[in-house]
Amino acid sequence: MQLILFDSPAVRTALLPLTYARPVADLRLGSLTIAEKWARQLECPVSYLTQDYLRERYPFQSGQSNLLIDGSLLPTVELLSFVRELPLNTIYYAADELMVAHLDPEQLATYARDETLALPRHELPHLPLLRITRPADLFLHNDRALRDDFDLVTNGRISAALPKSNRLIGPADQLFIEPGVDIESCTLSTRSGLIYIGREAVVLEGGMFRGPLAINAGAIVKMGAKIYGGTTIGDRCKVGGEISNVVFQANSNKGHDGYLGNAVIGEWCNLGAGTDASNLKNDYGEVKVWSYAQRAMQPSGLQFHGLIMGDHCKTGIGTTLNTGTVIGFSSNVFGAGFPPSFVPSFSWGGAGELATYRLEKAVATAERVMARRGETFGSFEEEVFRRVFADSERYR
Structure with a gap:
């Protein structure tokens, strides 16, 4: 079949x-x-x-x-x-x-x-x-998906041992460590759900982790990270700071302090040091979020809704993002103040002004980013960039 x-x-x-x-x-x-x-x-x-x-x-x-x-x-x-x-x-x-x-x-x-x-x-x-x-469904259903995947991936297999320098709180059968993992001097709690650590992942000292959580193959977690349940660190991502109920697709970085919650991050993204993304309005009200289907801001029905970020996006150091911000494909967001809650694809700038991120500059940056991970920006990637640039022009 x-x-x-x-x-x-x-x-x-x-x-x-x-x-x-x-x-x-x-x-x-x-x-x-x-x-x-x-x-x-x-x-x-x-x-x-x-x-x-x-x-x-x-x-x-x-x-x-x-x-x-x-x-x-x-x-x-x-x-x-x-x-x-x-x-x-x-x-x-x-x-x-x-x-x-x-x-x-x-x-x-x-x-x-x-x-x-x-x-x-x-x-x-x-x-x-x-x-x-809708994008929010990814973080809303991630808790259940993590539990289902844990059974699917680990059934009938035996976990590698957790090194003695770490502290485990909760059931040992809810922790699974693949071969080649490097983890020392961390605190892991499985009281509220499983923790899965993929092959060749590196978890540096001082991290605090609460399940359900997946740290996928080749991921790197920086020193002192605080990661709460309902979170997936996708393959080869590098993360640090405070993270709660976030889905990282793959190959993206949030390597520094800063808060990220109830969010979805695409591939080949980089959140600059001190980037903070709100997931709760000051009045505790319902979050409105940009809808590509409606081409307008729409009620989400949610009180907690953080950042949705497309592939190949970047934020500068100290960037602050409003509750429910949506950033399109290959945008570079930086500067003081809050940028708009919807940042179209191939945007360059922030609160003051958003200009068009020139296609050739975006492509050159993506080539350098992927090369650092040993990946090639080839004809497929270039065609994707060109098509998305053309298809998203209506929003800029």
């Missing part, structure tokens, strides 16, 4: 700026991406139906039997049981949106070409679906 995770156009737009450079299913939630969760649960290869400019890295492939699933859906127990029993050439909708289908090669080719299917439509049975339809 071939698993194909497709982008719902409406959901993909609602999840911007996080989906400018990846399919919906490549978003990290818990310690794994959505695609990784499905692949592990169904034990089959994954491909994608996504934006044309992303297909070089996220290709579309078909098989003799093809399970087509909306990439914003998480593999709950109930949904997994349902899709495992789907007869061939059946399709299921919910509120006029395609959710899942099981297709032969001919039917799949038709859908991939023009997104139509000449098959009887069935209404999806009432299942407890868990779906990511």
Whole structure:
């Protein structure tokens, strides 16, 4: 069976700026991406139906039997049981949106070409679906996702030993350490949930950690960091300061003091020293947040809502960000005062003025940033930058 995770156009737009450079299913939630969760649960290869400019890295492939699933859906127990029993050439909708289908090669080719299917439509049975339809859903559901992923990743395996210089508070079976981890003189509490530390992660002295928490492979946690539950430190990220209920996708830095809570940070970002992002209004009221779907500020229904930051963004030292700030793809934010609560992609500046960050300068910076991690800024990355620059022009 071939698993194909497709982008719902409406959901993909609602999840911007996080989906400018990846399919919906490549978003990290818990310690794994959505695609990784499905692949592990169904034990089959994954491909994608996504934006044309992303297909070089996220290709579309078909098989003799093809399970087509909306990439914003998480593999709950109930949904997994349902899709495992789907007869061939059946399709299921919910509120006029395609959710899942099981297709032969001919039917799949038709859908991939023009997104139509000449098959009887069935209404999806009432299942407890868990779906990511806005950026805030990533931090809202991260606690549950961390717990689910912990079982998925560690089941039947034995953790490496925690060095004696550390202090563990809570159940030992809720701590899992992969091979090659370097951690000394830290305090870890599993009383409120698991702690997972990925292969070759480095956790420097004096850190205080409270689960549920994942520190993924190759991540570095700076000295004296304070990290609270519901947090994912994505692969090869470098973090420090105070962090609570934050999802870092991968390869991003918050290496210094400063507070970050109820937030989602994309890939290849850097938060300058002393950057603070509010997650609670002074009047304790509902936070309004920029919606790409509505192209306007919208009520979030949340009292706690912090920063949403797209890929390749930077903040200068001492940057302060308002509650619920949304920063688009490849923006550089700096200076005194609070910048706008919505910073469009390829913006340069802050509270005083936002200018357009010239494409060639943004590309040159990304090349240098990726080279420091041994990664190459190639033709795929350049095409992403050019397409996002053009697509986001309307907002600048």
